[in-house]
Amino acid sequence: MSGFALVLNPSPGTPGVVILTEGGFRRARAEIASWPGHAATALHDTPSIAKACGVAAVRIKDEAGRFGLGSFKALGGAYAVLQALRHALSLAGVANNASAGDLASARYPEAAKITVTCATDGNHGRSVAWGAQRFGCRCVIFVHETVSQGRRDAISAYGAEIRVVPGTYDDAVRACAEVAEACGWHTVSDTSWPGYTHVPVDVMQGYRVMTAEALEQWGEAPSHVFIQAGVGGVAASVSVQLRSQLPDRPRLIVVEPDRAACLLESARAGAITPVSGALDTLMAGLACGEPSLLAWEELGRAAHAFIAIPDEAAVQAMRDLAQLGIVSGESGAAGFAALIWAANDPAARNALALDAASRVLLFSTEGATDPELYRSLVG
Numbered sequence: 001m002s003g004f005a006l007v008l009n010p011s012p013g014t015p016g017v018v019i020l021t022e023g024g025f026r027r028a029r030a031e032i033a034s035w036p037g038h039a040a041t042a043l044h045d046t047p048s049i050a051k052a053c054g055v056a057a058v059r060i061k062d063e064a065g066r067f068g069l070g071s072f073k074a075l076g077g078a079y080a081v082l083q084a085l086r087h088a089l090s091l092a093g094v095a096n097n098a099s100a101g102d103l104a105s106a107r108y109p110e111a112a113k114i115t116v117t118c119a120t121d122g123n124h125g126r127s128v129a130w131g132a133q134r135f136g137c138r139c140v141i142f143v144h145e146t147v148s149q150g151r152r153d154a155i156s157a158y159g160a161e162i163r164v165v166p167g168t169y170d171d172a173v174r175a176c177a178e179v180a181e182a183c184g185w186h187t188v189s190d191t192s193w194p195g196y197t198h199v200p201v202d203v204m205q206g207y208r209v210m211t212a213e214a215l216e217q218w219g220e221a222p223s224h225v226f227i228q229a230g231v232g233g234v235a236a237s238v239s240v241q242l243r244s245q246l247p248d249r250p251r252l253i254v255v256e257p258d259r260a261a262c263l264l265e266s267a268r269a270g271a272i273t274p275v276s277g278a279l280d281t282l283m284a285g286l287a288c289g290e291p292s293l294l295a296w297e298e299l300g301r302a303a304h305a306f307i308a309i310p311d312e313a314a315v316q317a318m319r320d321l322a323q324l325g326i327v328s329g330e331s332g333a334a335g336f337a338a339l340i341w342a343a344n345d346p347a348a349r350n351a352l353a354l355d356a357a358s359r360v361l362l363f364s365t366e367g368a369t370d371p372e373l374y375r376s377l378v379g
């Protein structure tokens with residue numbers, strides 16, 4: 001199978017800016033832990049995979065069950081909606097620090113007049129729509145034309161209006177920002193750009209819960225962590241949380257589709273480098289051509305390596321994970337696919353220092369978020 005590429009970060013460990021504070025994370029975690037339905041997701045030990053990869057252990061954090069939304073994204077968008085509403089109500093002089101309970105019980109009728117919006121390739125929009133429904137505001141979600149009907153339906157099930165725009169996820173991000181500006185809506189984006197970082201910080205603080213849980217559940221420090229990326233927000237959140245909890249930094253490996261490897265290309269160039277074209281990968285959640293500014297600030301200095309994988313490897317990984325009883329969607333299985341390749345490719349194995357003592361942490365970041373597509377690929 002061709003289409004794999006590996007780029008080592010030329011400057012790992014370079015000191016840089018703090019993109020996510022510890023206080024912000026403590027507040028996000030306490031808030032999310034108080035929501036109905038909150039429970040830690042499973043961390044699976046997979047000795048057969050460890051054996052096949054010639055490493056000591058492989059553990060997989062399984063995000064399929066997160067708040068019933070099917071992916072880790074439930075942690076970020078919904079939390080950022082809450083924060084955006086609090087901020088808007090405070091600016092309007094309605095309430096200084098409205099609680100989630102107050103909003104969920106419609107204590108402030110003004111909240112219903114607020115509109116939150118975002119662009120999505122599926123999972124982030126679902127989280128934002130879910131948050132908007134829970135906290136009682138209006139929601140409009142922008143999707144690009146190739147987002148599947150199944151994913152659109154999953155978003156509108158939470159009462160959001162869907163708007164379809166031509167082009168890619170990155171085009172939808174721009175369309176959303178323009179309409180939001182014109183209409184006075186609140187953009188709750190999972191990606192950041194110059195002048196727009198406040199909300200994506202809240203999104204990423206929410207994501208950190210996933211890594212914090214995984215490290216607490218394992219009890220031992222991993223030596224390697226593989227995490228898939230679209231704009232890089234979740235990879236940056238993993239990176240920050242590893243630094244926060246572990247004295248010895250594991251090697252962080254960022255995994256992208258070969259047709260949308262904007263972080264890998266940025267690492268190659270030493271600066272943010274968008275990739276253009278149709279970005280037509282099956283890994284819908286990772287089909288992003290422009291890195292998040294904040295994510296790049298973290299990953300450009302802290303990731304050990306960047307790997308690109310072809311679609312066929314992701315599909316094979318979904319099937320392998322299904323054999324282990326783990327339901328993992330097209331984007332969810334990418335890190336697993338990269339590990340299988342790297343462990344069995346002598347040059348990659350060497351470059352990542354994978355050996356018989358390695359303890360590898362992976363994240364299956366989504367379940368079957370498009371059940372029809374999942375069935376057609378896995379059977």
Ligand SMILES: Cc1ncc(COP(=O)(O)O)c(C=O)c1O
Pocket residue numbers: 071073121123124190228229230231232233234235285286288331332365366
């Ligand atoms: C299942 C899944 N995994 C990983 C990612 C990548 O997240 P990010 O765009 O923050 O890099 C996404 C993004 O939508 C996703 O849906």
